[in-house]
Amino acid sequence: MIPFEKKELDGTDDKALIVHPDLGALNQSALEYRLEEAVGLALAIGLETTSSRYFTVRSPKAGTLFGSGQVQQIKTILAQEGATILIVDGTLSAIQQRNLEEELDVKVIDRTGLILEIFGARAATAEGRLQVELAHLDYQAGRLVRSWTHLERQRGGFGFLGGPGETQIESDRRMIRDRMAKLRKDLSHLRKTRTLHRSRRQKAPWPVIALVGYTNAGKSTLFNRLTGADVFAEDLLFATLDPTMRQSPLPGYDKAIISDTVGFVSDLPTQLVAAFRATLEEVTAADIIIHVRDISHPSSEGQAHDVEQILRELGVEMEGEEGAPIIEAWNKVDLIDPDDPDGVQLPQHIPDNVCLISAATGQGVDQLIEMITETLSRNHKTETISLPLSDGKRVAWLHENGRVIESGQSDGNLILTVQMSNRNWGRFHAQ
Ligand SMILES: Nc1nc2c(ncn2[C@@H]2O[C@H](COP(=O)(O)OP(=O)(O)OP(=O)(O)O)[C@@H](O)[C@H]2O)c(=O)[nH]1
Ligand SMILES: [Mg+2]
Numbered sequence: 001m002i003p004f005e006k007k008e009l010d011g012t013d014d015k016a017l018i019v020h021p022d023l024g025a026l027n028q029s030a031l032e033y034r035l036e037e038a039v040g041l042a043l044a045i046g047l048e049t050t051s052s053r054y055f056t057v058r059s060p061k062a063g064t065l066f067g068s069g070q071v072q073q074i075k076t077i078l079a080q081e082g083a084t085i086l087i088v089d090g091t092l093s094a095i096q097q098r099n100l101e102e103e104l105d106v107k108v109i110d111r112t113g114l115i116l117e118i119f120g121a122r123a124a125t126a127e128g129r130l131q132v133e134l135a136h137l138d139y140q141a142g143r144l145v146r147s148w149t150h151l152e153r154q155r156g157g158f159g160f161l162g163g164p165g166e167t168q169i170e171s172d173r174r175m176i177r178d179r180m181a182k183l184r185k186d187l188s189h190l191r192k193t194r195t196l197h198r199s200r201r202q203k204a205p206w207p208v209i210a211l212v213g214y215t216n217a218g219k220s221t222l223f224n225r226l227t228g229a230d231v232f233a234e235d236l237l238f239a240t241l242d243p244t245m246r247q248s249p250l251p252g253y254d255k256a257i258i259s260d261t262v263g264f265v266s267d268l269p270t271q272l273v274a275a276f277r278a279t280l281e282e283v284t285a286a287d288i289i290i291h292v293r294d295i296s297h298p299s300s301e302g303q304a305h306d307v308e309q310i311l312r313e314l315g316v317e318m319e320g321e322e323g324a325p326i327i328e329a330w331n332k333v334d335l336i337d338p339d340d341p342d343g344v345q346l347p348q349h350i351p352d353n354v355c356l357i358s359a360a361t362g363q364g365v366d367q368l369i370e371m372i373t374e375t376l377s378r379n380h381k382t383e384t385i386s387l388p389l390s391d392g393k394r395v396a397w398l399h400e401n402g403r404v405i406e407s408g409q410s411d412g413n414l415i416l417t418v419q420m421s422n423r424n425w426g427r428f429h430a431q
Contacts, residue, residue, distance in 0.1 A: 016042050017083035018052035019074060021065055021090040033299045037265075038089040038111070040216075040237045044118045050081035052089075064103070065096045075104050087114060091267075112139060112269040118238050119272060127190045134183045135271035141176050206403075207250070207376055208257045210283040212311065213292035214303035215239075215263030218331040222292055222359035223260040226369070231260055238263060245282070252373050259286070266306040273313055280314050287380070287421075288372060289316070289326045295356075296335035296344055304328075325375050327353050329368055334358040382419040389414050394431065401428075 018038045026034060035052040042049050055070050064071055065088070078086065085107045086100065092110040100108045109117070116139055119132045211219045220233035220240050227246040232239055240262055250256035259282045283289060289311075293304055308318060317323025330346075333356045337343050350356070355371050357364035382405065387394055389412055398404060402420030409415065420428070 014047060014084045015050045015082060016047045016085040016087045017050050017074070017078055017081060018042065018087045018089055019066075020052070020054040021057045021060070021088065022054045023057055023060070023090070030299060030302065033297075034089065034266075037237070038087065038114075041111075041114050041118065041265075042087055044237045045114070045121055047085065047087075049087075050083045051077070053077075061096075062093075063096065064099050065090070065092060066100075071100070071103055078104060078106055085109065087111075111267055112271070115238075115265065115269055115272065122238055127187065130183050130187050130190070131276060132272075134180060134187065135269065135274070137176050137180050137183070138271045139269065141173065141180075206247070206255050206257050207253060207287040207380075208259065208282070208285060209288045209290060209372060210259045210261060210286035211290050211292055212261055212283055212307065213263060214294065214307055215265050217263065217292045217294045217303070218359045219263065219292045220260055222290075222329065222331065222357070222365075223258060225359055225362060225365055226258055237265070250369065250373060252377065256372075259283075264307050264310045266302070268306075268310055273310060277314060283311070284314065284316055286324050288375060289324050290368075290372070291326055291328045292331050292359075293328060294332050295330035295346065296332040298344055300344070325353070325379055327355060327368070327371055327375060329359075330354055330356050331359050334361050334363065380419055380421050381425055382417060383425065384415065384417045386410075386413045386415050388412065394428075397431075398428070 018035065020031065020035055020038065022031060031054050035054060039049045039052055055066055055073075057066060057070075061067060066074065074086065077083075083106065086104060086109070088100070088108060088110045090111055092100070092108070097108050097110065116132070116136050120136060123129045123132045211223055213219050215237045216235065216239075218233075220231045223229060223244070223246070224231055224233060227248040229244070229246050231244055240260055245257055245259040247255045248258050261280060261283060262276060291304070291307060293300055293307075297303065312318055318326070328351070330350075333346075336346060338345065346356070353375075355364060355368040357368050359365070384406075389409070391414075395414060395416070398416060398418050398420075401424045402418040404416055404418050406417040407414065
């Protein structure tokens, strides 16, 4: 345990003030949704918000990000509202965080820190916890800020947001480094085991379908509907953290494997993208990706954009032959009221790879399943071929790149029924 210098806050009724530094990237309404989202993020670790507002930052100050007049204003608001935590919905350097804490005399946390704290409280599997702790330490390593360890006790997070006193910095850094090295080792061990599981599963003749999307889009609700599972689905940001896989019947197939994954959010900390890369390998290995979108959300477009960017960062091919086909499930259509002139409306043109659904009511889910099987069969073909028993190389290639559904022998030949993407069949026949 790292001997952090503790600053006890009255943990039972901490309330947060949220300020967003407006650097000019967002328009008025996007700013408002961003603030709303930040309130949701705070709530995800049980923090109530006194108010949320943005400050226009024309030239960010190296020491405090906000200008000195703004810092005074924030100080006044904190006192007026009785907030004991300041959430800055943006990125703070370690220095900025510390200076703000000193000037305002409250705990200060930035967006990355907040998301890390949520993930710390939510991760349930051994691997998830190791990954989050690693990401946390990575973020922590350069930070010399006061401790917030009460959150660890209260909310089950890791509470690494705090930091060492000046005198202990060096030894603490060393301890952090050592701990990170140990975590990496444990993780690589766990991953080896998981890869073994996966390669065994890859040989199973079932397609893998990955659900991805912005947090709160309805992935888990859809997952439950498709699989009859009862996964935690809540109006809570980052309700799901650890990926879950289930079997589900799919017309024309014995079964399919559907995986529910962690939701994405704009400005997902790079430490976390890196940490979850391995878990999200399920997505990269999927036969079909279902991008679940909350189409009733006013920022739906921007959210889709963020999701696509994170998928690219994860190495998922978004267009062309190489990647898995992507279907967009435009969810929550039940919330769209075509007669409401102020409400969100569906766009005029709806692309071919889109299915309108309501995971809550079940509307459109049958069409979605149809679209999934259609897309699968369009992109995959099943062939029965005969190969000489001695052709071990080609047999191994087929096992590696396709799904061997049936295998038998006749007259010294191996008869294989294989399902594989059209592209792989092309490669096979060209050999
Ligand atoms: N009205 C309506 N609400 C829905 C629909 N689908 C999901 N919801 C609600 O949206 C909220 C979020 O749903 P989840 O399934 O937990 O969302 P998620 O994408 O798994 O979220 P994270 O795990 O947090 O990333 C819940 O309150 C659901 O009941 C829908 O089709 N219509
Ligand atoms: Mg979920």
